[in-house]
Amino acid sequence: MYRLTIKTGFAAAHNLINYQGDCENLHGHNWKVEVTIVARELDQAGLAIDFKVLKRETNLLLEELDHKYVNQHEFFKNISPSSENIARYLYQQLSVRLNNGNVAVERIGVWESENACAEYYED
Ligand SMILES: Nc1nc2c(c(=O)[nH]1)N=C([C@H](O)[C@H](O)COP(=O)(O)OP(=O)(O)OP(=O)(O)O)CN2
Ligand SMILES: [Zn+2]
DSSP, X not given: OEEEEEEEEEEEEEOOSSOOSGGGSOEEEEEXXXXXXXXXXXXXXXXXXXXXXXXXXXXXXXXXXXXXXXXXXXXXXXXXXXXXXXXXXXXXXXXXXXXXXXXXXXXXXXEEETTEEEEEEOO
């Protein structure tokens, strides 16, 4: 098996809902996003998936959130936009776009600061 990871990110505003503390107020982050895929086989160029494709698909998705107020995004209308829920959203969306007989999204890591990361993956 092969495991590939790309790193990218987005900048956006949010506020946690059903949370008591500072983070219920509007504030922003420069989120860092890690996307990890696994693959069984390589193509004739020796690639599991082209990093360019992985970055392009991820960045296309992140455009929905970049420089936006995340709480207004359709998915987060009734879901608190924590790093955990953002990671789950990205996992679900990228799985639809990337998974095939060879490649599967394994995990998404979402760093909201240099010291705090939430990951989402499925068994
Ligand atoms: N498990 C989670 N905990 C928290 C999340 C989250 O997404 N998942 N998010 C927040 C807030 O978004 C908040 O912006 C983060 O606040 P805080 O941890 O205080 O971040 P700071 O960088 O300001 O923290 P320092 O204490 O200065 O390190 C909160 N929790
Ligand atoms: Zn926050």
